[in-house]
Amino acid sequence: MNQIHLDEELQGLRTGLAIMAGEVERMVELTRDCYLKRNAALGTTVLDLDRSIDIHEIELEKKCLDILALRAPFATDLRIVASTLKIISELERIGDHSVNISKRFINIVNQPSTLDDKWINEIGSEALKLVKRSFDSFLSKNVDLARSVITDDDIVDKLYAKTYDEVLKIMQKDPGAVERGSHIILIIKNWERIADQATNIAEEVIFMVEGHNAKHTYLDQRD
Amino acid sequence: MVNERITDSTTKNATNDNEVISIQNFNFFYGPTQALFNIDLSVNQHTVMALIGPSGCGKSTLLRSINRMNDLIDGAYVQGKVMVNGIDIYDKSCDVIELRRNIGMVFQKSNPFPKSIFENVCYGLRIAGITDKEFIEQSVEQSLRDAGLWDEVKDRLRENAMGLSGGQQQRLCIARALCVKPQILLMDEPCSALDPIATTKIEELIFNLKKSYTIIIVTHNMQQAARVSDFTSFFWLGKLIEVGKTEKIFTNPSIKITEDYISGRFG
Numbered sequence: 001m002n003q004i005h006l007d008e009e010l011q012g013l014r015t016g017l018a019i020m021a022g023e024v025e026r027m028v029e030l031t032r033d034c035y036l037k038r039n040a041a042l043g044t045t046v047l048d049l050d051r052s053i054d055i056h057e058i059e060l061e062k063k064c065l066d067i068l069a070l071r072a073p074f075a076t077d078l079r080i081v082a083s084t085l086k087i088i089s090e091l092e093r094i095g096d097h098s099v100n101i102s103k104r105f106i107n108i109v110n111q112p113s114t115l116d117d118k119w120i121n122e123i124g125s126e127a128l129k130l131v132k133r134s135f136d137s138f139l140s141k142n143v144d145l146a147r148s149v150i151t152d153d154d155i156v157d158k159l160y161a162k163t164y165d166e167v168l169k170i171m172q173k174d175p176g177a178v179e180r181g182s183h184i185i186l187i188i189k190n191w192e193r194i195a196d197q198a199t200n201i202a203e204e205v206i207f208m209v210e211g212h213n214a215k216h217t218y219l220d221q222r223d
Numbered sequence: 224m225v226n227e228r229i230t231d232s233t234t235k236n237a238t239n240d241n242e243v244i245s246i247q248n249f250n251f252f253y254g255p256t257q258a259l260f261n262i263d264l265s266v267n268q269h270t271v272m273a274l275i276g277p278s279g280c281g282k283s284t285l286l287r288s289i290n291r292m293n294d295l296i297d298g299a300y301v302q303g304k305v306m307v308n309g310i311d312i313y314d315k316s317c318d319v320i321e322l323r324r325n326i327g328m329v330f331q332k333s334n335p336f337p338k339s340i341f342e343n344v345c346y347g348l349r350i351a352g353i354t355d356k357e358f359i360e361q362s363v364e365q366s367l368r369d370a371g372l373w374d375e376v377k378d379r380l381r382e383n384a385m386g387l388s389g390g391q392q393q394r395l396c397i398a399r400a401l402c403v404k405p406q407i408l409l410m411d412e413p414c415s416a417l418d419p420i421a422t423t424k425i426e427e428l429i430f431n432l433k434k435s436y437t438i439i440i441v442t443h444n445m446q447q448a449a450r451v452s453d454f455t456s457f458f459w460l461g462k463l464i465e466v467g468k469t470e471k472i473f474t475n476p477s478i479k480i481t482e483d484y485i486s487g488r489f490g
Contacts, residue, residue: 003487072446074473074485211475 006071013063013084017091020056021135023049024091027098028131028194032124034105035117043102043109053095060088076211083208087138090197090204094131097190097197104183113180119163120184126156127191130198137205149202150214156195163188241267243407243437244289245306251284254298258284260461262303266454271429271438273448273469276458277489282441285458286409289439290326291319307407324351327400331412333392335384335399340376343384343395347403362402369435370398371428390421397428401436408432410440414447426451445485449473457481 034043064085137146171181206214244266251259259281266272274282287293344363367373372394414422429451456466465481476482483489
């Protein structure tokens, strides 16, 4: 086995993943800003970027499979490839959720609102923070940062639950708010999923660096 | 550089009723040169233990110490114990002939005798003085079946074994080892001279044989160690650096030297 080639291929994988992650981060940021800045054009840009993410996913997946088939990596090398395969899938899903949110933002961004916008922007900003930190933890192989993402996912979960309750109350009082409220409920659900995906990436970073599974830790109690 | 050997908890548990081989504080010397240093290793019944490490690390020396194949080397001597079924094989009372009957060995290069296929397989029985023709025929057939060779040679048992292919010759040697009903099989790079198809057959054979035998295999092929073994031991400069479940060693070894070796970044 030519290890110089393997090292180059792993570096290529890392660079490709960094580029894909950078583009996904931009999509998430544009999605958040679409509503924050009341700019539907930003949402349209998100829809355009999705194709590029799909191409990255296919290319990086092929690179991973080529390395597995041709280099048969072990130990850390194996974990890097296995984690990359899962992370690109999470990135692609984050891109899809951004597209879902952007489509709804484009519909409602310029309509008059009877709902408090602060909630929508807050959950978007918190999810974006988790996305950025999960990517940073991957690039710097920083497991402490990755663990902080897993912990802080609770912030987004709580914001989601709070916002959901508030929007539901408003819709119950004002039937005229139901259409917009339905959009918002789906938007915050997508933000909550983006935060979950950032958490999944953080868990992959811990596996990649430390070699043990950080998922479903309640199962560690098994014999 | 290496202060402690890592042994995972699953391997420590080998010190139980299933333990067949227990190597304890074992040192091996080629005259003034020490080849193995304070080796402690347990092997459980019906498992496959792979010994890996760079050339000269002592893995073959250890393998050959388990059935005292090193006895004939001038100036060689050992310290410590190799316990097989609870008996110290280096004790003066040990019957070396019986030991080697109980611990079969397969070498890197197949070494059939210039005799018929049948006579190769029953050679161990004949030198043990067994003359029961029916018993010998049954044993030969069963050994060839166990070695996955019966269907290929059943119609030419009286032909010279030297006419078999390399892969067939290696399986013939395995059949010859099995015919005397050993408990343990030692394999020293058994596939290094074989093509991928013959290698696959031997690896499948190892998988099947472990139901009835305990196997220790030396291999330089990391993929092979990963494929066939339950436990893997990594040796370096005559020391056992790390031992553990094979999936652990190949996905998340505890020691950097082990990782460097299995991922090809050694040296």
